[in-house]
Amino acid sequence: MQTRTVERVETWESRPFSGGAAALASLSDADFSGAVVADDVWLFFVNGRPVGVAGGTVDDVAASAGTAYEAPDLSLPLLFAMQEADGETRAQYYTNDTPLTETDATLEDAGFTGYVELSEDVLSGDYYVAYYGGRSLPVAFVGNAPEVVTGADAFERAADEVGVYEVVSVDLAFPDLPEVEADEAGAAAGAAVDVASDGDAGADTEALTGTADTTDSDADDAPADADTDDPLDATAALGGNPTADGATDDRATERPSVGASARDAGGPSADTPADAVREPESVGKSTAATGRRPTDSEAPRPSADPPAEAAVEEEPTARAMPEEEEDTVESADAEAAEREATRVPALAPEEDDIEPAAADATDSDADGPTDGEASAGASAASHGESEGRVETLRRELATREKRIERLEARLADAEEAVAARERDLEDVRAERDDLRGTVERLEERIATLEADLEAAKPGPGDLSxxxxxxxxxxxxxxxxxxxxxxxxxxxxxxxxxxxxxxxxxxxxxxxxxxxxxxxxxxxxxxxxxxxxxxxxxxxxxxxxxxxxxxxxxxxxxxxxxxxxxxxxxxxxxxxxxxxxxxxxxxxxxxxxxxxxxxxxxxxxxxxxxxxxxxxxxxxxxxxxxxxxxxxxxxxxxxxxxxxxxxxxxxxxxxxxxxxxxxxxxxxxxxxxxxxxxxxxxxxxxxxxxxxxxxxxxx
Structure with a gap:
């Protein structure tokens, strides 16, 4: 565990952690965001979901008593978990060449999972942007006694800085919590009942004030898999406006500029439903009834895969697919989403347009009219357009490679000039040292002569x-x-x-x-x-x-x-x-x-x-x-x-x-x-x- 991370976590609000699987289950049910430390093992939570463990395992945390630190913003435990996950540095950029805003837009569009660190050659502080499935959560540590800044303010400050930043890809572990033993079931059930009661009260309040989008009956009727497989709820993390079907439309609309409210990670917006940041009520009730957390076979667990970019409505005329074909398509989509989330996209938008173009062509073929001639014409047009874009990208790539060669040649010349300057500097330093020695000897000689002259000065009656x-x-x-x-x-x-x-x-x-x-x-x-x-x-x-x-x-x-x-x-x-x-x-x-x-x-x-x-x-x-x-x-x-x-x-x-x-x-x-x-x-x-x-x- 990094010392700087420990120091920052210990500034959060804390409370005792009694240890045991039931205590961990209670934190999860309460949508806890922060860190639990027990016996020098750190477990990070985001919205009640464990996202990483450092220094040991989850069982080590459950086996000992310790301290629970509640984060002031959910971006902090997510960032610290990513830093402890030993991610891979995929790229490094200079802000004057590639602005942070440009990189941020590209990473969000690509559904990137990882973080960006801007700290090299920056004197004012350390700046980070954590990404999960393309959703960004900025955080900054400003000043000598670091002030924690999150949300849009943190991103604006980072965008105004000049320095070198790294893009680090991270594969989060998402460890599972241990099963609650029989002797701990009573405590876990009580905690779950409290959580469920709080959820019902919140839902009733929203229904009375008119801010909730669903009723208790809707929540009861919702299927078990209605919860997103994402520890970072879209509306809780980014404050996006939910659509009619409950999914955020951030990805479908134009990306907000720096400082927009979409970057405010301080908490859910006024339009965010209360059940968007907690598990479905049915899960809470199941926990309260059984005295333990549901297993994977009983209720769906949040998945480590980043969520889909936007909700896709089912076409009314689409015919049902066989179950095997549907499973195959879903598996392929999941693999593609995982690859897209973990790779570092090119910062030039044109370089990422090749695969989407092919995908567009495929979608065009699938969604086009059944008429064979119209479908063939659309496919040919899409294919021709893709070929043209590929050729354009190839020319741009060749131009960039030539520019890279020129820059590398200039870099080699500059390095040679620097080496020559360093050799000259060594010679000058040696000459300087010799001159210093000469000056010291001359100063000693001058002092001796001045003393002799003073002694040789004639007195009041002394004559030449x-x-x-x-x-x-x-x-x-x-x-x-x-x-x-x-x-x-x-x-x-x-x-x-x-x-x-x-x-x-x-x-x-x-x-x-x-x-x-x-x-x-x-x-x-x-x-x-x-x-x-x-x-x-x-x-x-x-x-x-x-x-x-x-x-x-x-x-x-x-x-x-x-x-x-x-x-x-x-x-x-x-x-x-x-x-x-x-x-x-x-x-x-x-x-x-x-x-x-x-x-x-x-x-x-x-x-x-x-x-x-x-x-x-x-x-x-x-x-x-x-x-x-x-x-x-x-x-x-x-x-x-x-x-x-x-x-x-x-x-x-x-x-x-x-x-x-x-x-x-x-x-x-x-x-x-x-x-x-x-x-x-x-x-x-x-x-x-x-x-x-x-x-x-x-």
Missing amino acids: PAEALAGTNLFVRYESKADPTLDDLGEAEQSEIDANLTLEHHTTFDASGATVDGEPYESFLESTAAYRFVSWVVRGLPREVLESGHSRGLADLYESIPEIDRAELDGTVELEGETGEATRHDFDVVLRDRMGDPLVVAALNTSRDPVTGAEMEALTDAASAVGELADSLGGALYVTASFFEPGALEVAGDATASGGLLRRSEKESYVKVSRKRGYHLCLVEDRNGSFHVTVPEL
């Missing part, structure tokens, strides 16, 4: 090396003017001069507490190449010139040293020419006198790369430009921590050639910028913390 040097000036000062100074070069000991000489610094910023890249400013300054160069010029260079005997050859440079008052680091020389145009030239170090005139300029190369010819030419050009305007310039020095390329030496040689290298002169490595002006060009190497003059060679 360039800022620190540009804002620093060094001053040549002495402990005592009475002690030897640079003016005493050649007369006093160099060591005494060095001991008295000091280098003081002045900054454009607050040097107290200042740092350069996190290093205290004082220690940073003394470790720079510029500071060490200035200290060497005022201490070491005079000693080397004197000791090597080049004081006369480098006289302009040597004589400029005592005049040095301050050293400008990362300095600029600004001079105004004869035309009044100011020129600017930048040097790493500018040594000036008290008046600020340039005495010595220098370029420093602190990298491991050698000095190139272009770099040397830049220094000589700038120094020559200064020398043309400043008489005070005595020397230009290029200092490198690496070495000088041949090109640099060649540029230096060319610059000093006019100053006396190629002609007799006392001035060494001298660059002559005018007839009376010039400067000494010296090349210095900074190795292992000490400076050595390489040009000129000392």
